[in-house]
Amino acid sequence: MAEPEPNANIQITYEDDGRRVVTWNRYRPDGSAESVSHRFPDMVSHHYAPGGVGEDLRLYSGGFIDGRGKYFEGDVSIVWTPSPRVHVSGTRELTEDDLGDLFAVPSGPGIWSEVPEVLVEQPDNLVPPQPDETYEPAEPPAVSHESIADRVVGELGDRSMDLDSVTFLIPNGWDAGDGSRICSPHNLLQPWPGRMTTSGDGWTATFDCVRAMDHKAWRALRDSAGARFTHIGQLTRTDGSTFTGEEALQVLERIRLGLMLGLGRRTSCFLPVGYRNGQPVWASWRTLPVDPYTRMHSHWLSWETASAQLGDILAKVLDFTGDGARKEALTHALAYYVTTNTGIDSALGLGLAVSGLQLLSYFHFVTEGSYSSATWKVAHTNTEAEVRELLDAMNVSMPVPGHFINLAAVQARTDGGQRDALGTVICMRNHIVHPVRGRPGNHKIREWAEAGILANYWLGLALLHLVSYQGDIRAALADGVHHDGDDLLPVPWAPAAIGTTWSAGG
Template identity: 65%
Template sequence: MSKPESSPAQDNVQITYEPDGTRVVTRTLHRAEGPPITITHRYPDALKHHYTPGAADEDVRLYSGGFLNGNGKYYTGNVSFTWRPSPRIQVAGTRELTADDYDDLFSDATTQTGIWSDIREVLVEQPDNLVPRQPDSISTTPKPSKTNYESIADRIVGEIGSSKADLDSLTFLIPNGWEAHDAAYICNPHNPAQYWSGRTTTGGDGWTVTFDRLQPMDAKAWTELRDSAGIRFTHVGHLARVDGSTFTSEQALQVLERIRIGLALALGRRTSCFLPVGYRNDKPVWALWQAYPVDPYTRVSSQWLDSQVASGQLADLLAKVLDFTAQEDRREALTHALAYYIPTNTGFDAALGVGLPISGLQLLSFFHFVTEGTISKRAWEAQNPNTEAEVRQLLTVMNVSTPVPGHFSNLAAVQARLNPQRDALGTIINMRNHIIHPVKGRPGRYTLQEWAEASILANYWLGLALLHLISYQGEIVATLGARVRHEGDERRSVPWAPPALGTTWSAGT
């Protein structure tokens, strides 16, 4: 090993390097009583993004200087990413008015018609054709010395660099991510003695993806984020090709969209890959300033992830999503089915929360048996006279039986009122038909609790069907148990797993 190198930050930390270049960090803790304690680790540096994120609901500085708006007019000002009232890229700037501006007031130029208005694009100054560095601060927009000036404050999008440029890596930020106590250890590159469990690595379809939890996201920060239903960046992501080859930003954005789909399935809510920056030879040559919808970080979240093993679960699921969505028709099917799943999972009217999952199950059943199966559309319609028959076929293939869970007493009360009685699927379909196909003289009057239990079970089946769609066979948590679930509770394999791994499943497990 090489000669120890003292850490400039702490005199009890030494850094050495092994022959293969591996860094070894040794920290010695002196105690009042007893011999010193030595801690040694070889953890890699945490990922670093071009833009340093802030605390919950805190804006992110992106740019300060001159820029051109969509009309080719030059302003001086600032560009920021802001969370409120919704995630967006915001520009503010000023410029002196010219004689042409006054002429425009009397021109015959037509105004935009229709109900849509485009989000404006801006072009910023790029020293050395690189993505501008993040400003240290955003100052008050300077006003020209003359009185005839114009100020703008607008929502914009911005692409820096060419979408055709070759990149060798890309980083991005993820808001409202996940807790994972089984993640690999990483350390602070500025102070390697500080380390934490934060890295998840996965990949698929020729791509490798790494997620690092930001150091400020400790247990207290997660609790505050959850209790406030807040929003903040929690992870840095890194994307590259497995073989090290280059790629364009257009290719990268397609993969980021597929990662977004996978995260939505894993987390049960909306998040995305924000502020991507592409690099070539470690230099930032491309960036995209654009915002996307994000759901608050609340207790209503994933049905599948357990924070004790979430890193492994997420890596497995995302790998399968990347492979599955390599085909466009598969990507569309998964996207459309998630559109039924996410709104119900994050909070929806209980009655409609029954209709949406059933429609999603119907979509996936058709996709499984007809689109990717061997049954023709005509034969499918002949075999299945109604929605219940279509959904039941899919649940049967998934090895999910459908009794009413014993602790779903309100759904059982609905079942008891039916003549003849039906299982959980038949009961839920009966309730769903009252709102999808209302019949005069037969109103569907159900309590909130009855709707809620029907919605919970139907959306649980839809979530299982989404996992079945991508051939996920890992563990999931037992979310439909009769008692309040805690992290680390019982986990089991999905119902379609081989008999050696799984057990007989019913609606209540």
Template identity: 60%
Template sequence: MTEPSATPSNVEITYESDDTRVVAQTFTRPNGQTLTVSHCHPDALRHHYTPGELGEDLRLYSGGFVNGHGKYYTGNVGFTWHPSPRVQVTGTRELTDDDYNDLFPDDATRTGIWSDIHEVLVEQPDSLVPQQPQDVSVAAAPETNYESIADRVAGQIGNSKADLDSLTFLIPNGWEAYDASYICNAHNPVQRWSGRTTTAGDGWTITFDRLQPMDSQAWRQLRDSAGIRFTHVGQLVRTDGSTFTSEQALNVLERIRIGLALALGRRTSCFLPVGYRNDKPVWALWQGYPVDPFTRVSSHWLDTLVASRQLASILAKVLDFTAQEDRRDALTHALAYYIPTNTGFDAALGVALPISGLQLLSFFHFVTEGPVSATCWERQNDHTEDEVRKLLTTMNVSTPVPTHFTNLATVQARLPTQRDALGTIIYMRNHIIHPVKGRPGKYTHKEWAESSILANYWLGLALLHLIGYNDDIAAVLQARVLHEGDERREVPWALTNLGTPWATAT
């Protein structure tokens, strides 16, 4: 950890109450006059593990540990980004005569296609999560009579049954938000930046703080390199101040992951959570998750100028909505169609996936949570287009071809019968799902791309409608390229009495 900095001589810190600290910095102008600038911003969250730079691995532990086969080693546990985000151990141990037979396992005992990811047991002084090691150098093992390992691991550290009063975690490849509230450096409170987003739902309060190094240049470097790094620290507490278990926390962290995927249009997660009791780290989880590169997507609706407000609203809605397991499953499955289309699938497949996602949500809306039986649903709808159109109509989403989607309009003009944008996209999609010999099905990349952008935009709206989101969205389908924040609009169902969001319907 960074050592606290001395308070500069021109800075005065006072406390108006236990919760309010005033930081005042006085400057002397050339003419001798003084100017005092003060603030009451809270300290930025700090995590048990200090995150590194772009693509930089983290060391989590150094010392003795027991691997998944019950053997004791000396070495290191670290978090690495490559080839995928994961926790790995490296270590050595001296061999004994009884060990040599274990070096040649019987292949006949290996079954199936999966290899196990073992837990690792580490030495824990005072039964607390070990502190992150600093500047550790490991001597090379002798060339003979020693065994070395390098293995992928995952598991819980500390007391999984402990009552926790707070939990912190790290988020990679998060979001830029110019409307976030101000926080400051705990070691040098003069340093402040716009970085905090807070939300609450289902009895939980979540705080996200942007890491101080993530300035505009760092975001640009992350985007240009399509790289990966930790960008935010998160904190989870019960809104009423009560304690909770690690099992409850993991359930909420998974739901936060779902909410972030919807808000960002790509995959990220809550990494390396550490649970605290009376400010002492008593539990941690070492595990990796898939993360998509930091990129922007053409059909996504998040607006950097108001992203903090939008994200807070999304997560609050998702936490409330996913309190029911069947709703969480539906949202998760629909996101499985939405995210891949945003993050780089072939444009033709990017048409098929959103339509399947819309079909899933239509069935969930009208049958799973609606008054229609599955039998009646099958009788009422002859085609996928019927099912999707019912959902879009309920959401008050119009379906003409946008005037500036000239390539999609070209496809529309070639069709044997008159169709709107939905009908045209379904026609193209059927060439992939139901290929028929002799039927023309070749489209240009731009024709597929415009169809994919529009279809996935509809799916994104349907996901927002699913959780009851009623805030504004970036007008990403405009005819000309605008700067972020130049134009926003309300979600379609907020414009009329149609399309009451499911989560708020009576």
């Protein structure tokens, strides 16, 4: 357990349950002292220390073997631009044996080329420590040399070995005001509300926001549209048993799905490192796409309750995705939701959202329900009927929100204004999915946008319904300006909402 820097005012004791108690004296203006104490734990530490916005993260410096089996000296790093990737750079001296490589004809499986794997030196079979930030690569040799700068992947250690825990980093996470307090082992006197913990399907995941992420840092991340690691995570088995790196990767993928549902955009669990008896014995160097940080992508999270809400969503997703078929359905439906939510042509976004709702309706009523495929087709002769049955089951009423004035204008001129919001949205969707000469499909951009916003909101609700989330959500589509904490409402299928008229407009 890390101890603070020596300070005569700090006293550290431990309670019977092992919790640390930090006590110090705080002095008043008149010179008198009062004793202050806290029991906040240290934040989770990770093998790699996160940096600032757009700052590359060096993972390794030294000798490595590239995908061709050639030995180089150089660096392996996470770089953010033009997209997140593991990048290797280095040099080596050329020999006579290398001349034959100049005339080699590259070959590969069809149109695909595999990302090469890099192999690094591992003294004592441990994950090498993160290089010193002051490290400077050596000058290229004076004789003939070859340089390499390439995207790579890497795995250190054996993913089948037993692990006690895995830590990882999350880029572009979430800003929350309700985290439990933690502190740095190097400064025990300045705790911050940074921790969220969740459990599901026998796993416990802890997420700690790094100390540097104050309000100014979140604004800078948002305004830059860049990327940085904002959270350190830790994964363990709830019962304390061991697990393999392969199992950890599968669970981290399920956590990624939960984060996408809660945040409405893409992020992931980067650089997992596995520990056994406190030693780093396994690591995986791979990346996935990351969307720019903004709170506006999330329909559900209110800053004052974001940790509790997101923790609940993640727990539900872990429980739900323990079944492979359910995980597959959630994965595909999320692809529709996040793609539409993070920015796409408005008309195409509307079509994608409706397709996602169709997928979830079929999964709910046929894959896991009482309909057969044949009876489903007989009972539902069109897309609107399929989606309507799902939204009805979710207790979602479907008037056009009063402040969606552009969608209301479309409703008024569609079939004499007899269609509700769903009927109007489906009619607009049919204009682009089934184009017919002479049928009006030239809607204005704001009309497409409001239809797409509403359809994608329904899709997001259907995803929460899929994983049985019962908590509150932010009234994201309500009219007017709302403040965090004042704009929460229960999901429409929650007991508190049953028997009420629930609509997206709040």
